[in-house]
Amino acid sequence: MRDLAPHVLEWQAAGAPCAIASVVAVRGSAPLRPGAAMCVHADGTALGSVSGGCVEAAVYELAREVLASGEPRFVSFGPSGDVFAVGLTCGGEIDVFVQAVEDDTARVLAAAHLAAAARRPVVLVRVIPEPGGRAGGAVAVWENGHLGSTGSPGLDLAVLADARLMLGQDTTTVRTYDNGVRAEPRMLFEAWAPQPxxxxxxxxxxxxxxxxxxxxxxxxxxxxxxxxxxxxxxxxxxxxxxxxxxxxxxxxxxxxxxxxxxxxxxxxxxxxxxxxxxxxxxxxxxxxxxxxxxxxxxxxxxxxxxxxxxxxxxxxxxxxGLDLGASTPQETAVSFAAELVAARSGRGGRSLSLLDGPIRPTGHGVVVRGRPAGTGPAPARAGAGLPSV
Incomplete structure (x- = not known):
C-alpha cells in the first residue's frame, strides 16, 4: 500500500474513483506478504500486485465490482483442486480486503504518505466493515499526532494506543475489538517504518x-x-x-x-x-x-x-557477495544483493533446485484479538509478519 499511495492520491486529486485491494493475512506459502496491494482506477488501470499472478484477475474484478457498488469486500483465496478455478498454486491462503477510496480515507492516506516521505514512522489503520456494510473510517498515527477516526470515540482510544505500540515496526496485522456486541469491529493496521x-x-x-x-x-x-x-x-x-x-x-x-x-x-x-x-x-x-x-x-x-x-x-x-562468477560492476551488484537478501532472511544462498523445504517464509500475518474498546492503553505485544524493505 505504501508504494501505491502516491498514485492513489494523484487519482483522487483528479476526481477519479479508485479502489484498493490489500493482502491482510497469509497462511502457509504465498507469493507476497501482508501489506501487498493493488489499486484499480475507474478507467481500468491497475497498479501493484496481491499474489504475483495467481489470483490477480479475480481481485481486479472484485475491485471493479467495489467501484461500481461502493460496498467493500473481504475475501479469502486458497489452493484449488480445480484447474479452472481461481486459487493459489503455491498451496497457501491469503485474505484480501477491497475498498473504494473515499475522501476521508484519502485525507488520512495523504497524512500517512507525508509522514513516511519525511522518514517518520507511521501506522495506517482502516476499519474492515461487516459483509454488506459501507466503508468504515481510517486513522493515520505518528509519534506526536494522528488524523482521522474509526467512527467510535471509545474505539479510537484503543486503536490509537495499539497503533503507537507498532510505530517503528514494518508489519501488517488485523485486530478484532470486543465492544460488547455481536459484530466485533476489525481493524487493518499497516505499520510503515522508515526505509532502511x-x-x-x-x-x-x-x-x-x-x-x-x-x-x-x-x-x-x-x-x-x-x-x-x-x-x-x-x-x-x-x-x-x-x-x-x-x-x-x-x-x-x-x-x-x-x-x-x-x-x-x-x-x-x-x-x-x-x-x-x-x-x-x-x-x-x-x-x-x-x-x-x-x-x-x-x-x-x-x-x-x-x-x-x-x-x-x-x-x-x-x-x-555470493560466488556467482561476477566480474562487471552490474554483476558484482547482483552478487552483493543476493548475499544481502540471504543474510537478511537467514538463508544459505544455495540453488533452490538443490534444496528441499519451503521456498518462501511461511506464516506471514496473524489476526489478533484486541482488548475492549475504550479500556485504556494496551500491553505491549509482538507485531505480526516479518520486516520488509
Missing amino acids: RLLVFGADAHAAAVSGIGAFLGYHVTVCDARATFTTPERFPHADEVVVDWPHRYLAGTRTDDRAVVCVMTHDAKFDVPVLAEALGRPLAYVGALGSRRTQARRVRELAEAGVSPEALARLHAPM
Missing part, C-alpha cells in the same frame, strides 16, 4: 551499480566519498543523498540502526580501514567490503591493529 539505509562508501562504477540495486530493493541510499570530482548526483542518479566527506567522519556523525547496511567500495586503506572500524562497532544488519583476497587479508590485519575485536571482524562480509 544503505550507506555506500566510494564513488566508482561498482558503487554506482550497488546504489542502483539498493534503491531497487527499497533502501534509502547514501553515497559518500571524499573526492568531490567523482562524488556527484549525476554519477549516482539512484542515490537519495550524495555526500562529499571522509567516509569515517560522515559515518561517525550519522544515525544508523540494526536494519542499516554499509558497503565499502574504496579498497584503499586510508579510506576503508577507518570507516570499517567505525561500522563494525555498530549493530548494523550487514557490513561488506569490496576487494581481492589479498586486500582483505591486509585489511583484517590493519583493522585488528586498530583495535577491532575478532568477534566484530567475523561480521565483515569481505570480499562481499
